[in-house]
Amino acid sequence: xxxxxxxxxxxxxxxxxxxxxxxxxxxxxxxxxxxxxxxxxxxxxxxxxxxxxxxxxxxxxxxxxxxxxxxxxxxxxxxxxx
Amino acid sequence: xxxxxxxxxxxxxxxxxxxxxxxxxxxxxxxxxxxxxxxxxxxxxxxxxxxxxxxxxxxxxxxxxxxxxxxxxxxxxxxxxxxxxxxxxxxxxxxxxxxxxxxxxxxxxxxxxxxxxxxxxxxxxxxxxxxxxxxxxxxxxxxxxxxxxxxxxxxxxxxxxxxxxxxxxxxxxxxxxxxxxxxxxxxxxxxxxxxxxxxxxxxxxxxxxxxxxxxxxxxxxxxxxxxxxxxxxxxxxxxxxxxxxxxxxxxxxxxxxxxxxxxxxxxxxxxxxxxxxxxxxxxxxxxxxxxxxxxxxxxxxxxxxxxxxxxxxxxxxxxxxxxxxxxxxxxxxxxxxxxxxxxxxxxxxxxxxxxxxxxxxxxxxxxxxxxxxxxxxxxxxxxxx
Amino acid sequence: xxxxxxxxxxxxxxxxxxxxxxxxxxxxxxxxxxxxxxxxxxxxxxxxxxxxxxxxxxxxxxxxxxxxxxxxxxxxxxxxxxxxxxxxxxxxxxxxxxxxxxxxxxxxxxxxxxxxxxxxxxxxxxxxxxxxxxxxxxxxxxxxxxxxxxxxxxxxxxxxxxxxxxxxxxxxxxxxxxxxxxxxxxxxxxxxxxxxxxxxxxxxxxxxxxxxxxxxxxxxxxxxxxxxxxxxxxxxxxxxxxxxxxxxxxxxxxxxxxxxxxxxxxxxxxxxxxxxxxxxxxxxxxxxxxxxxxxxxxxxxxxxxxxxxxxxxxxxxxxxxxxxxxxxxxxxxxxxxxxxxxxxxxxx
Numbered sequence: 001x002x003x004x005x006x007x008x009x010x011x012x013x014x015x016x017x018x019x020x021x022x023x024x025x026x027x028x029x030x031x032x033x034x035x036x037x038x039x040x041x042x043x044x045x046x047x048x049x050x051x052x053x054x055x056x057x058x059x060x061x062x063x064x065x066x067x068x069x070x071x072x073x074x075x076x077x078x079x080x081x082x
Numbered sequence: 083x084x085x086x087x088x089x090x091x092x093x094x095x096x097x098x099x100x101x102x103x104x105x106x107x108x109x110x111x112x113x114x115x116x117x118x119x120x121x122x123x124x125x126x127x128x129x130x131x132x133x134x135x136x137x138x139x140x141x142x143x144x145x146x147x148x149x150x151x152x153x154x155x156x157x158x159x160x161x162x163x164x165x166x167x168x169x170x171x172x173x174x175x176x177x178x179x180x181x182x183x184x185x186x187x188x189x190x191x192x193x194x195x196x197x198x199x200x201x202x203x204x205x206x207x208x209x210x211x212x213x214x215x216x217x218x219x220x221x222x223x224x225x226x227x228x229x230x231x232x233x234x235x236x237x238x239x240x241x242x243x244x245x246x247x248x249x250x251x252x253x254x255x256x257x258x259x260x261x262x263x264x265x266x267x268x269x270x271x272x273x274x275x276x277x278x279x280x281x282x283x284x285x286x287x288x289x290x291x292x293x294x295x296x297x298x299x300x301x302x303x304x305x306x307x308x309x310x311x312x313x314x315x316x317x318x319x320x321x322x323x324x325x326x327x328x329x330x331x332x333x334x335x336x337x338x339x340x341x342x343x344x345x346x347x348x349x350x351x352x353x354x355x356x357x358x359x360x361x362x363x364x365x366x367x368x369x370x371x372x373x374x375x376x377x378x379x380x381x382x383x384x385x386x387x388x389x390x391x392x393x394x395x396x397x398x399x400x401x402x403x404x405x406x407x408x409x410x411x412x413x414x415x416x417x418x419x420x421x422x423x424x425x426x427x428x429x430x431x432x433x434x435x436x437x438x439x440x441x442x443x444x445x446x447x448x449x450x451x452x453x454x455x456x457x458x459x460x461x462x463x464x465x466x467x
Numbered sequence: 468x469x470x471x472x473x474x475x476x477x478x479x480x481x482x483x484x485x486x487x488x489x490x491x492x493x494x495x496x497x498x499x500x501x502x503x504x505x506x507x508x509x510x511x512x513x514x515x516x517x518x519x520x521x522x523x524x525x526x527x528x529x530x531x532x533x534x535x536x537x538x539x540x541x542x543x544x545x546x547x548x549x550x551x552x553x554x555x556x557x558x559x560x561x562x563x564x565x566x567x568x569x570x571x572x573x574x575x576x577x578x579x580x581x582x583x584x585x586x587x588x589x590x591x592x593x594x595x596x597x598x599x600x601x602x603x604x605x606x607x608x609x610x611x612x613x614x615x616x617x618x619x620x621x622x623x624x625x626x627x628x629x630x631x632x633x634x635x636x637x638x639x640x641x642x643x644x645x646x647x648x649x650x651x652x653x654x655x656x657x658x659x660x661x662x663x664x665x666x667x668x669x670x671x672x673x674x675x676x677x678x679x680x681x682x683x684x685x686x687x688x689x690x691x692x693x694x695x696x697x698x699x700x701x702x703x704x705x706x707x708x709x710x711x712x713x714x715x716x717x718x719x720x721x722x723x724x725x726x727x728x729x730x731x732x733x734x735x736x737x738x739x740x741x742x743x744x745x746x747x748x749x750x751x752x753x754x755x756x757x758x759x760x761x762x763x764x765x766x767x768x769x770x771x772x773x774x775x776x777x778x779x780x781x782x783x784x785x786x787x788x789x790x791x792x793x794x795x796x797x798x799x800x801x802x803x804x805x806x807x808x809x810x811x812x813x814x815x
Contacts, residue, residue: 002118002120002224002225002227002228002283002284002285002286002814002815003120003738003740003813003814003815004227004284004285004288004311005083005086005737005738006083006084006085006086007738008084022083022734022735022737022738023083023730023731023733023734023737024670024671024730024731024734025668025669025670025731025734025735025738026668026669026670027667027668027669027738028667030204030231030234032234032349033230033234033347033349033350033353034349035349042084042085044285044288044341045738046227046228046231046285046814047173047201047202047203047228047231047814048201048202048204048205048231049202049204049230049231049234051227051230051285051288051289051347051350052288052289052341052342052346052347053341054085054340054341055339055340055341056340058339058340059085059340061339061340062310062315062318062337062338062339062340063088063089065318066091066094066097066098066314066318067094067097083730083733083734083737086737090796090797092795092796092797092798095797095798096798119815120815126801127795127801128795128797128799128801129795129797129798129799129800129801130799131799132798132799132800133798133799146815147815148815173813173814174740174811174812174813174814175811175813175814175815177811178808178811199811199812201666201739201812201814224814224815228814313797429804429806429807430807430808439813439815440813440815441815448804449802449804449806450801450802450804451801451802452790452802452804453788453790453792453800453802
């Protein structure tokens with residue numbers, strides 16, 4: 001449930017609203033639930049409301065986890081699964 | 083799109099899938115439930131079952147707020163539009179869901195009721211401001227992700243002193259539903275549903291945090307991995323669950339660390355706590371009555387509670403006897419176990435809750451995975467069979 | 468040229484409104500036709516002011532197509548109901564391989580609709596018709612009471628001729644055919660949705676509404692034995708592929724990585740919960756082509772300004788269940804189902 005998407009904060013209009021950019025589409029969103037927001041931050045947006053900030057370091061860490069390559073182990077596991 | 087595309091990389095998908103295949107022990111089965119309807123949708127949309135080994139199976143859970151909304155509550159929303167002649171604002175998801183006597187919000191609109199689709203509850207508030215001489219009701223549904231926006235909108239309505247706006251509240255809670263599944267006879271006693279672990283919801287967890295799931299891991303000894311919505315997130319979470327099972331662990335792990343923290347979003351939790359309180363019990367379509375599983379609007383905001391503003395009658399209804407939605411929502415049966423699946427029950431003609439929403443197990447399977455049927459017919463050992 | 472009728476006052480195209488009298492067949496209606504439609508569409512057939520148009524056609528099979536246009540809003544980024552109606556019918560005719568030649572245009576106007584807007588629509592139609600090389604040779608005007616219309620409805624019918632040696636249709640589609648699209652998908656639907664009430668977002672996406680007659684001509688010249696052409700309008704690519712699969716009794720396999728979608732369209736679909744495969748297009752076509760001619764056809768399409776983003780997206784396969792399947796960018800396989808109604812934005 002909960003179709004939500006990461007969007008970039010382009011402009012902060014006040015305590016409650018900001019303009020977000022989603023892949024080139026601009027939309028006004030409500031930021032009342034976020035503290036310490038800055039332009040350039042990414043937030044998860046659901047039905048026009050920002051629910052949480054995305055932590056860029058954790059994002060990188062997760063991507064690194066996906067690509068976690070123990071090269072020898074990887075080769076063995078691919079061979080084993082065939 | 084940043085933070086989206088990188089998590090859909092096909093090459094990485096193959097690599098993670100290879101790891102799952104390598105690490106899943108061939109002599110045992112792994113049965114994981116993805117609680118959240120959005121995960122069910124992603125699993126089918128990206129063809130994830132194709133990438134998993136035969137002994138790792140996904141069971142589809144009840145985390146679809148559209149699917150679990152009982153018919154009498156939908157009927158009440160239709161009544162508000164038709165009989166009470168309010169401007170009924172609803173998210174797109176609910177518009178085509180059939181209530182009793184084959185009525186729906188969209189059909190009511192066709193017959194003259196003022197039903198309006200909104201993308202956000204703040205649009206409903208705006209409609210109320212633009213139509214001061216009409217009553218406007220917002221049909222609120224959703225799990226904990228969707229509840230904070232509703233709370234904000236109710237508070238704003240109070241702040242603005244609106245006299246014509248109210249919310250028909252059907253917000254439900256994730257931990258209560260997970261408990262219900264884990265407590266069900268099929269899981270607890272009968273062993274019919276071999277459930278080894280959960281993929282925890284993505285966006286619900288950004289609000290409630292990872293903290294509430296520790297209870298399930300500890301009490302029921304089932305691992306929980308909170309996963310993001312993108313397909314790589316789901317695959318990685320499955321890998322993490324396989325590893326936990328292999329290592330005999332039952333912990334809460336957070337794959338969606340880029341958006342989920344231990345405590346979640348305190349501001350969001352606070353505004354929800356200030357605006358709503360628990361209902362003693364709430365009937366879920368498919369799961370039956372679940373205690374302390376849903377929210378109602380607090381007395382302090384009574385004037386914005388549609389159930390207090392209008393008299394709505396709840397007439398009980400009976401589901402189609404052959405409908406297996408209850409079992410499917412609890413993960414005990416799969417869509418193809420239902421004699422109604424595909425004929426006559428289809429997304430165009432949904433007879434039960436699992437078919438009404440695009441992320442219901444039956445609808446997702448019908449729209450994305452139905453072509454595999456011919457493989458099942460001839461090959462009973464197929465992973466998704 | 469026929470004599471110009473004289474009217475007491477010229478039409479007030481700035482502040483005037485459509486009135487019931489404009490549809491009643493009398494002098495007021497004649498003036499509306501004369502000063503608005505005739506002056507915009509001017510051509511020898513229309514100027515005859517008959518109830519019908521009489522014309523010759525070159526040799527070949529005659530093709531006729533009709534469309535009713537009820538789009539709302541009437542004006543949108545990249546076009547309006549006028550240009551859309553011309554493009555739509557020109558394209559329907561062109562999808563048979565025919566060269567479109569003549570159009571008729573029937574208007575149902577709502578009492579109170581501003582003449583200034585109607586003039587814009589009519590000018591837009593005239594420009595579209597000229598670009599498409601068609602003449603609007605006959606028409607009709609009716610007015611309904613305020614509240615009983617949506618401003619303006621337009622019905623267009625088009626007539627064209629198929630060049631000798633060309634024969635296209637869904638019954639020509641064969642297993643092994645390659646499936647091509649002429650450009651990015653989803654533009655029109657997203658442009659319209661950005662204007663819908665309660666779905667406000669800013670985007671520079673414009674409707675892709677355009678006439679495809681010249682692209683078709685260029686394609687047919689290079690590959691005269693194209694099996695089938697169709698424009699994926701309402702229901703998107705998915706509806707078109709499923710319709711053809713059912714009719715030709717075949718299956719199809721397409722590749723998500725090959726399907727062109729503009730980044731903004733993809734983004735808008737993401738946050739609304741829509742799938743670009745189901746979103747309407749108004750200036751694109753799908754082609755089914757013998758496999759040995761596919762590369763040639765692709766080159767011809769890409770060489771044309773209206774096909775520069777063309778791509779080969781898949782193949783026609785044997786399948787008694789007539790499923791349309793898609794290999795996802797992710798590596799898995801999924802169905803592209805034929806949905807019942809229009810996709811609605813969702814929160815779940």
